[in-house]
Amino acid sequence: METRELRYFVAVAEELHFGRAAQRLGIAQPPLSRAIRQLERRLGAALLERTSRAVTLTDAGVVLLEEGRAALDAVEAAERRVRRAALAATGQAGVVLVAKAGAAGELLARLLDAYAAEPDAVTVDVLLCGIGEQERLLRDGRADVALLHRPFDTTAGLDTEELRTEGQVVILPAGHPLTRRTHVRMAEVADLPGLPLPRWPGPGGAYPDGPGPQVRDHAQLLQLIALGRACAILPESSRAHLGDALAAVPVLDAPAVTTVIAWPPHSRSRAVAGLVRTATCL
Structure with a gap:
């Protein structure tokens, strides 16, 4: 199959209309129809x-839509990585590091300071993203290296080095009765009246979805908790970002969270290797 044909098919499969797909692709409808038949x-x-009224996917079409999207994403990721590798070879590119906004802030700051002191350091562009987006940005080539958090982020197929492991705490509005406790358990937090656990963005993952409001980022989550609309179980290091309106209580039976630095296994970037080396020495 040719990449062009995959793009054509994905457009038709998503639009379920040859005319709209042709307009989206910027081509005439007849050559699009011929390409799909071929x-x-x-x-x-x-x-x-x-039919004269509709276009629908067969079972085979459903499979190709899923596989075609993945293949096109992989091609685009390869293009980005090749361009970055070419720039790096001429000394024109730095390293793009992606991290979740509001997470591992102290660790990230120490890493950037320590790496900047290295004699062969290059520019590090920090890309702060929403909850659970780091892995996707790393895999699609928009970042060279990422700070990920197991078990929440999937690291399968990536090279990683562990940086730290920590327990978790429940974040509550200041003054809540549970804040007078030295610790709580998951079962006590799962069904707090008026303070539901949030719903996280994206499908699946290890984030325990609750019945509460859907959150997009760390700042929104903390504001909802301060307003008494939710609670959340977060890594212990989240304490550093809490103001007077919030309090944290250790959750004894919550799974430990391991922060890792991750990069694609095929990376040959000396800058990425240097950044990883610095991170493991913190």
């Missing part, structure tokens, strides 16, 4: 059911 002949499978 793809079906090459694969020996019908991908679309066409």
Whole structure:
């Protein structure tokens, strides 16, 4: 299959309309229809059911849509990495490090300061993202290295080094009765009246979804807790970002959180290697 054909098919499969797909691709409809028919002949499978009123996906089409999206994402990621590698070879590129906004702030600051003191240090561009986005930005080539947090982030297929492991705390509004306790357990937090656990963005993952409001980022989450609309279980280091309106109580049976520095296994960047080396020496 050609990349062009995959792009054509994904556009039709997402729009379920040849006219709209052709407009989205910036081509005429007849060559688009011919390309899809040629793809079906090459694969020996019908991908679309066409009637005068609708276009629907066959079972084979559903599979190709999923696989095609992944393949196109991989091609785009490869293009980004190649461009960055070419720039790095000429000394024109630094390192892009992605981290979740509001998480591991003290560790990130120490890492940047320590790396900047290295004689062969390059510029580190820090990309702060929303909850659970670091892994995707690293895998699609928009970042060279990331700070990830197991078990919440998946590190399968990535090279990693562990930096620290810590327990978790429940973040509550200041003055809540539980804040007078020295510790709590998960079962006590899971069903607090009026303070539900939040719903996290994105599908799946190890974040325990609750019935509360959906959150996009760390700042929004802390504001909701201060307003008495939610509570959350977060790593112990989150204490550093709490103001007077919030309090933290250790959760004895919450899983430990390990912060890792991660990078693609095929990376040959000396700058990435230097940054990782610095991180492991903190």
